[in-house]
Amino acid sequence: MKVLKILNNNAFISYDSHGKEVIVMGNGIAFGQKVGKEVTPTGRYKIFSNTDSETNERLKAIVAEIPEEYMKITERIIFILEKQYDKKINDVVYISLTEHIHGAVERHKKGIEVTNPMLMDIKRLFKDEYEIGLSAIEDIENEFGIPFGEDEAAYIAQHLIYGQLDYMTSITDVTKLMQEIIDIIKYTFRTNFNEESIYYNRFVTHLKFFAQRVVSDQTYSDENQDLFDIFKAKYLESYGCVCKIVAHIKNHYDYDLNSDEQLYLMIHIEKISTKARLEH
Incomplete structure (x- = not known):
């Protein structure tokens, strides 16, 4: 790619294969380069496309104004x-x-x-x-x-x-809902969880994006009704916990959880509750 303008030692402006302006960034990537020279970036670098012109302009300003x-x-x-x-x-x-x-x-x-x-x-x-x-x-x-x-x-x-997350989502709202769900699970199973366990960390990761969908009112696909029915019958206690979460979210967030969302919650709840029982 050709160097159109050098922003600093770590960034320059170029064109992509479609002739659109891009910003290329990487440690020392523009050091010793000259305008008009063809450069093949190596090592660790990032290309910012011009799909969002406002973002690119802000990025240029930062590169120019901030060390x-x-x-x-x-x-x-x-x-x-x-x-x-x-x-x-x-x-x-x-x-x-x-x-x-x-x-x-x-x-x-x-x-x-x-x-x-x-x-x-x-x-x-x-x-x-x-x-x-x-x-x-x-x-x-x-x-x-x-x-x-x-x-x-x-x-x-x-x-x-x-x-x-979606930048329109409030991290405060997401965190609040996450904690509410965790509290419901702890109350249902009358136990605390090992917050260092891989099962708990996977659950929290799932919960983060689940809470985002709820607070931003984003719908989710519903394709596993048969599997949901199987798990519901097999894991009665975890399903009962999910029902409490469903009611809480409906009452406080006016959001209806479909069977897929309930299924994935149930699977995670079953894993962390089983692990907690084994550890106590």
Whole structure:
């Protein structure tokens, strides 16, 4: 691809195969390059297409206005999320997270400390993102000498969570519904769950996207009625728990769970409840 304009050492503007403008980003990818030169990107890089012109313009502004060290931290954070945790994220996080980190550093320099009211919820319900947030504040300290704490790690985690959800969805609403469902399950089975277990973490991941659909009123396919009937008859206690969740969501969110949604909830509930019984 041909270099049309160099934004900084880590980004340049080019055209894709359809003649549309794109931004190519990667560590040192534009270093030593010249306008008009053909370049074959290697190593770790990201191409931002022009499907959203507003996003691209914001990205150009960030590259021009914010020191490139901030974008490098963002790029590493997202790389960890996608490659090590196998989670997909919206490209707009490259913008929002870079702006956030830059703003947090500038506020700290002015002596402004910000607490995160969702810290405990983030730590409990979004452990992967929170762990990445902790890694990110280490990077920030290494790069800028600023020692952020858990509150900032949780704020970074929130950007990663939003990037996996519909941006119109409130993370507060999603977290609230997730906790309500977990409380119903705990009450039904009269037990606490091992929050470090793989079964629980898989359930929380499923619950995150399930809660998003509910609070944003998105419908879900309904194709497994026969399988639902089989599991309903086999796992009576888990199905009874699902019925409580169905009633709660209908009463408080005016959302009707179809058989597919109930089926997947039932499967996860059966796994984590069985594991909890074996551990006690």
